[in-house]
Amino acid sequence: MVFRQAAHTLADHALVPRPTARRKPALAFTRRRLLHGGALIAAAPAIKVLTGASPIEAARAQAAPVDLKWRHGLSLFGDVKYPEGFKHFDYVNPDAPSGGAVRQIGLGTFDNFNPVVSGVKGSIALAVGLIYESLTLPSLDEVSTEYGALAESVAYPDDFSYVVYRLRKEARWHDGKPVTPDDVIFSLDSLKMHHPQYAAYYRHVVKAEKTGERDVTFTFDAPGNRELPQIVGQLMVLPKHWWEGTDDAGKRRDISATTLEPPLGSAAYRIKSFEAARSVTLERVKDYWGLNSNFNVGRNNFDELRYDYFRDGTVALEAFKGGQVDWRTENSAKNWATAYDFPAVKEGRVVLEEFPNRSSGVMQAFAPNIRREKFSDPRVRRALNFAFDFETMNQQLFFGQYTRIASYFEGTELASSGLPEGRELEILEPVRAEVPPEVFTAPYSNPVGGSSEAVRANLREGMKLLKDAGYEVRGGKQVDGKTGAPFEIELLAEDPSFERVLLSYKPSLERMGITVSIRTIDSTQYENRLRTWDFDMVVASWGESLSPGNEQREFWGSRAADMPGSRNIVGIKNPAIDKLIERVIFATDRADLVAATHALDRVLLWNNYVVPQWTYSKVRTARWDRFGRPAEMPKYGLSAFPALWWYDAGKAAKVGNRS
Template sequence: MAPTLGATPGFLISSATQAQTSASEPTWRHGLSLFGELKYPADFKRFDYVNADAPKGGVARTIAIGTFDNFNVAVAGIKGSIAPGEGLIYERLMENSQDEVATEYGLLAEAAQHPDDFAWVMYRLRKEVRWHDGKPITPEDVIYSLEQLKKLSPMYASYYRHVAKAEKSGEREVKFTFDAPGNRELPHIVGELMVLPKHYWEGTDSQGRKRDISQTTLEPPLGSGPYRIKDFVAGRSLTLERVKDYWGAGLPVQVGLNNFDELRFEYFRDNTVALEAFKADQVDWIAENSAKQWATAYDFPSMAEKRTIKEEFPVSDSGRMQAFVLNLRREQFKDARLRRAFNFAFDFEEMNKQLFFGQYKRIDSYFYGTELASSGLPEGAELAILETVRDKVPAEVFTKPYQNPVGGDPEAVRANLRESMRLLKEAGYEIKDHKLVDPSGKLVTVEILVDDPGFERISLFFKPSLERIGVTTSIRMVDSAQFESRERSFDYDIVTHTWGESLSPGNEQREYWGSQATEVSGSQNLIGIKNPAVDALIDRIIFAKSRAELVAATKALDRVLLWNFYVVPQYSYPYARYARWDRFSHAELPKYARSGLPSLWWFDADKAARIGKKS
């Protein structure tokens, strides 16, 4: 599953809560888990980690980096969509628990059922569910949402590609039939479906114009969630207000959450400007992604007076791969030796020292930060899985542990550059007039495309290293809209991208690395991988019959991706960094919540009075 979307093959609900045998009819369940028993029983009142008595009220002002030109989630994936607020306006069939892995409980749906072979799943809507205009949420809305999201969003089209049919099966029931049995993840990820109002999108706006769900719009959308849009300034700010008569306020999955009367999102082009706004008390908290700023830029009066606070929250809910992406759709990157040479040219250790105050670790796995990351040599179940694709993967997969080149001192850097040149010479490249040319005599040139000053810095650091091996290198800084357009059409040599990985990978792996996604505009297969071994290993993940098999298959996939040198891995940090004005409180945060902002926090009037208002 993707970190914000689904879950994955593993164990489904245990006998204690499943109440189902292979000989019995499927029974309705209040929750689904892929790892064993549900923590919370059918009659639970709230999650353990919330404060049921948290006060409601106050305003929280936060930062969004970028801009927006669109309130339409059906064409989400565009950077201009209102990503920070979407999950508060729209709702899903089920809601994830933040103190369990891959476990969800009923939100719009009160229950779900599926057979032992996972050939289909049925969801039953709650009687009381309704849109903000008072109309009931219906099975027709659910079916419409699936159809439109699959049609309009490459991400959803890939994620739900195995949902062959959705049909109304009762007054409040929807049945989803899959294209084949055996995919344990599918019942679960259907519960992650964001539900949209069919009657709204098939109606007309206040000017009498027919709405079009395939187009961007700045008309405030109709939702069903705890918040609605109060006002906005296009591209600059967005204010959500809590819905006072929200239908689901008393649900066990909502008690103690959504405590602010207003959530205000202020949009900034970059983090440097955003920090100045935070220091001036124009926003209440800031997520800091710059190691340099975290180390040097928070020495100001309010921090010394403890009116503002720096805090790091452990990242334990997901992993990541962040890297320079080498676009295999470009002919020059089809040779793995060139790609590997680029990795040897990247002196991460020196960059970490100069730019990041030594705070980062180099990423050495596509599932970095999780138990799914490969290490050492393959053995046991992982080795057995790799044997099935032995003739389709690099020999080193079986004989050498993957390791990134290590630089940081002149001798190591020279050795790495010599290895780069050896690989290039082996592949038929040579230096002419201090420039690298390919076997046909064509000059090797690359453009690194960026839309963020932070990534421009690391690209500028990489550029001289590439030039030392003869690669003619340029860096092009574009605005977010142009970057998104070029990325969606795969019009780049190199970009920086981050793939988030859940603790339970699944169907989204096809969207990331699968051959079918290579030419789908807007897909996350930015590398352009078309590899039958990768496809086969993704299938092993999706159709794993146990957690142990899932882990082994994921490690096998990780190892094959690494040894193909599709990317130049960058860096990661095991904590989420936040600074905030000390006006808020929270209960003890669960393991998989990260910061828990804003849903698990509330406005603390006593703290606010103590620190005073901005000068």
């Protein structure tokens, strides 16, 4: 599960996946592990399928009533850490002071507060996700475990064919009205109708219905998918009565359109003020219904969260150095090595700190659009990898800080290595005839450069692969041997700071005879071109949790390849990969999940769909020293800023007034 994600910024390090929902990711990167419990609904020997009903619904209709066991948390393949009625998470400071404000950076622009059409229309504001609660909240010191937020409890049968969530009776919208099952149903239906990524993510939820005063039952299209009950818990719940009402001008609101009217929420914050495309300020809700709930104790301590937008990363950095913003996550190795030598750092008023990333893996890569014929041959795509001299780029541009990515699940135990054996080999055997033979005969590796000899050898190998794929060199240019069409690539970007990376890659491609152009466009144009698959090659990133599942269909599944706005940016349509994705989703235990993910990773790699880039195992941060934090940070929480931090008036006095 990797659908809750943070907003992305483009720099020379890691691309954080585009905003698609409130947490995950990266939210943000916790997921998956459901408790095994509840009584199995026994289907009759012969089931008469009711008109308009799924087989699961028909089975439920004819099955004897059963008592399901209600749970306060969900965890796949394991038990939850915190008992029912726990006071607070171990990683928070329950006595954290409340108050103060923090100013953060947004890159690009925004023109929308409606999350239902985020990634489809307009540019969503960073702050929007923080005004909504979902049914559950992830625990940051457990692998993919979640506890009730809007929901107080959850129940499901042993076959995972449906799940029931019971809402807290005290859950309220900011206008004082209760959160109801109708709100939950409305949210699911709206997201599935208007947002392609949510439609794919929740497509196995065939029905949501009110089954009690505070109960919502979600029915799935088939049993056995352990992840679906928890995926449903991640649903961002929207207020039906507000979206179906009218604005101050008497105009009916439209859930399918962008809006800059601050929406009604249910979480600890609401939008206080904004300047379109420039800034958004959230304020803490004083009468927030969940203020003293166990999932909120020690969290959401700031009175105000302000996000100032900058169209250029260099300007944003200078704003931080000038004291105009308080916190910065640094994605540039060059900046980290050279840009933080200003007086406030030397004086200790600005703190530089790295936080280990234990919660997620990543594939970041040059991603060709294989919907286009020129990229359809895996030999061509492998040749593009031979043209990429990572080692030289790492030294010249990145001060040697990065390591090369060699897995779609880089940085986790889910990354494949060596040759397949044991359970992984068993999983791969049924697709042996459908995958590259190297899957079984050679560990995957990227070409290694770094010296003139190695670079020349790599270019020769790349040229040979292009020749084998039907290309010829005419007049120093690669052309299609049959049509004579030149091999041309447009490298498309949206962040000017990434141009130096593209400019470093360009000469190597040109030495192989490929004509290369680089085009940087604004974020709105970029989004539109990605949605319509109008590109040759982009830089893309896919964040992976420690428990992958249904989102893999969205990343690599054949169905997603033709779905506008999906995360299958490359355009992969491969029956073997579809089968392996299903093996991941329907894994029976943790060992089976790891083996299935290794198999999927290996097949993705040996199809050479992308040119892997680089990664860094820590999150670099810089902050003006005005804040406090728990003594022990959560294992899977990255920096956990600002959720677990607080304003420290004593430190702030020493640092001095803000600009």
